[in-house]
Amino acid sequence: xxxxxxxxxxxxxxxxxxxxxxxxxxxxxxxxxxxxxxxxxxxxxxxxxxxxxxxxxxxxxxxxxxxxxxxxxxxxxxxxxxxxxxxxxxxxxxxxxxxxxxxxxxxxxxxxxxxxxxxxxxxxxxxxxxxxxxxxxxxxxxxxxx
Numbered sequence: 001x002x003x004x005x006x007x008x009x010x011x012x013x014x015x016x017x018x019x020x021x022x023x024x025x026x027x028x029x030x031x032x033x034x035x036x037x038x039x040x041x042x043x044x045x046x047x048x049x050x051x052x053x054x055x056x057x058x059x060x061x062x063x064x065x066x067x068x069x070x071x072x073x074x075x076x077x078x079x080x081x082x083x084x085x086x087x088x089x090x091x092x093x094x095x096x097x098x099x100x101x102x103x104x105x106x107x108x109x110x111x112x113x114x115x116x117x118x119x120x121x122x123x124x125x126x127x128x129x130x131x132x133x134x135x136x137x138x139x140x141x142x143x144x145x146x
Contacts, residue, residue, distance in 0.1 A: 002056075002058060003058065003059050004057070004058040004059065004060070005043065005057075005058060005059065005060045005061060005062045006061055006062065006081060007061075007062040007063075007064055008061060008062070008063055008064070008078070008081070008116070008118065008120050009064045009065075009066065009070075009072050009118070010063050010064065010065050010116075010117070010118050011065075011069075011070070011071075011072060011117075011118055012117060012118075013040060013042065013063065013065040015117045016063055016065075016116060016117055016118065017042065017063070019100070019116050019117050020044055020061070020063065020116065021044065022098065023094070023095050023098035023099075023100050024083070024095070024114075024122065025046075025047060025091075025094075026044040026045060026046055026047075026061065027044065027045055027046075027047060027050055028042060028043070028044055029043045029044065029045050029050070029053045029054055029057075029060055030042075030043050030057075031043065038066065038067040038068055039064060039065060039066045039067060040064075040065045040067070041062055041063070041064055041065075042062070042063040042065070043057070043060040043061070043062050043063075044060060044061045044062075044063065045059070045060050045061075046059075046083055061081060072118060072119075078120060078121075080113070080120070080121035080122060080123045081120065081121070081122050081123070082122075082123040082124075082125060083122065083123070083124055083125070084125050084126075084127050085124050085125065085126065085127060086127050087126075087131070088106040088109060088110065088111070088112055088124060088125075088126040088131060089106060089109075089131060089134070089137065091112075091124055092105065092106055092112050092124070092137070095114055100114050101114065101115070101143055101144070102114055102140070102143070103115055103121075103142060103143050103144050103145065103146035104142050104146040105137050105140035105141075105142070106124070106126070106131075106137050107133065107137050107138050107140065108130055108133065109126060109130040109131035109132060109133050109134070109137075110125065110126045110130035110131070111123065111124065111125055111126070112124045113146030114146075115144075115146070121145075121146055
């Protein structure tokens with residue numbers, strides 16, 4: 001068995017690509033437009049998964065953009081996507097600089113949560129051991145749901 005992808009429906013493709021690629025750091029691997037189905041699929045990979053994603057089309061996140069407007073509810077029912085990062089603090093600083101709210105700050109030097117523009121929860125986990133706790137993270141409160 002091999003993990004292939006998780007699919008997330010998005011309401012604004014450009015806003016979502018800005019979040020997933022520019023803020024979070026994923027790379028677009030390929031996309032497919034379906035005139036008949038009236039949708040666009042965009043497949044994204046984490047930098048360390050890029051070679052595998054280009055060769056095997058996995059592991060990737062599939063963003064599904066339906067051309068006809070829909071309202072998506074229950075994003076939290078999906079659960080979350082999780083990514084391992086080299087430095088949890090630097091990653092959160094980069095996201096904050098891009099205007100992303102850190103819903104669950106990395107107070108423990110190990111884990112943080114943010115949300116996509118469509119309210120999908122994204123878990124960020126420190127590679128290896130937790131980093132030493134430090135400010136401003138230790139004192140930051142949770143914001144909203146994560």
